[in-house]
């Protein structure tokens with residue numbers, strides 16, 4: 001009898017899982033699933049306690065779903081990736097494994113770890129990796145010269161051409177097997193990540209699939225109009241599920257095709273607009289593979305490394321706590337701190353504010369987001385931050401500087417979002433909500449809200465000068 005081990009990482013699902021399907025392809029093989037937690041590896045990036053809790057709850061669901069199919073999930077904790085690679089090689093030997101299956105992770109450290117495992121097992125155990133967590137594999141959408149596109153629009157055009165021919169499909173969950181004796185379903189211990197529970201994120205594939213179905217059924221049509229309005233519940237809120245692989249983008253695409261069979265031809269539809277976001281997600285992943293420096297948090301545009309960032313703890317803290325005196329920024333930061341999620345438009349506004357208004361290094365913001373987000377994901381987060389900081393590929397030009405008050409008026413015109421998160425502004429009339437400090441009655445009514453920590457006009461000039469000076473140095 002063959003002994004197959006499937007090593008699950010950011011692919012915590014039994015449906016549409018290429019590695020799991022391959023491991024189960026021989027009905028006579030004994031299949032063991034494995035998850036290795038490495039909390040020490042995360043010290044540098046600080047996985048958010050909300051994401052850690054979501055991971056834990058999803059592991060429990062996964063363990064149950066696998067057990068229903070006759071596949072035991074073996075859980076182990078190591079300190080970091082080096083320890084995990086060594087332990088895994090031993091585990092495979094002890095279990096007399098014939099083959100190890102896994103879906104690729106595209107981040108730099110994860111790829112190094114996988115290479116170490118492959119080397120340790122070379123000649124003893126067959127290692128088979130699969131593309132997953134993307135709609136199309138990195139390297140499959142390139143320019144005529146085989147290079148990665150650096151600009152999104154031509155990448156998307158090539159991506160869609162390829163989607164038409166590839167038409168990615170979902171693999172079914174493996175059939176139930178009875179050959180494997182189950183390990184007892186015990187605790188997932190130890191699990192040494194700080195954890196914090198988050199409401200509104202039920203664990204498990206069923207929850208993810210049902211959220212996907214509901215979104216496609218109820219909100220897809222209105223997505224292009226509503227997606228920039230943070231007061232509306234117009235987006236899918238699937239990011240946390242996609243990040244941990246409880247759901248795959250291929251499943252999203254297939255559900256999208258069911259809801260809107262002509263999605264690829266309908267560039268003005270809500271469905272296309274949602275697909276566009278999934279393609280952005282792939283774009284940043286493909287970029288990460290071609291330019292692994294992204295994983296070392298280096299700017300993509302070389303001259304921007306000369307920008308003289310300001311070191312100011314009090315400004316950074318005010319931004320982190322949502323006490324900048326700019327209501328749209330403060331409301332968004334409080335949404336992040338209290339829920340672990342922030343609306344995309346607000347991520348752009350808050351990132352731009354930190355980098356351009358406060359002139360604080362974008363890596364401070366990137367790190368803070370990772371420590372707070374339930375959907376924290378290296379490539380999407382880095383891509384978003386480098387876009388806002390004008391240091392990334394196909395980023396906002398450095399002279400594009402959001403005016404927070406104008407952004408607030410434009411995307412939260414009636415202030416519904418701001419009022420939800422900043423109850424201290426309840427008495428401020430709509431007209432002054434985006435700039436409460438100019439409300440003539442602010443002082444008289446004892447408004448308990450900070451004055452702006454910077455003057456936007458001056459901050460804009462300072463940022464422009466800093467970027468221009470950096471450019472001149474290169």
Ligand code: FAD
Nearest residue numbers: 235236237238239277281344347375376377380381384385
């Ligand atoms: P929807 O609007 O329903 O979009 C569907 C899916 O597409 C999302 O779940 C997400 O997986 C993907 N997606 C959407 N927009 C983007 C985008 N701009 N870039 C890449 N993928 C996208 N997304 C993360 O998943 N993790 C992060 O850590 C992260 N950090 C960000 C930081 C900044 C500064 C910015 C500007 C954006 C960041 N994003 C991140 C992208 C985006 O804000 C979130 O994916 C989105 O808000 C999640 O909400 P949703 O699931 O309702 O998205």
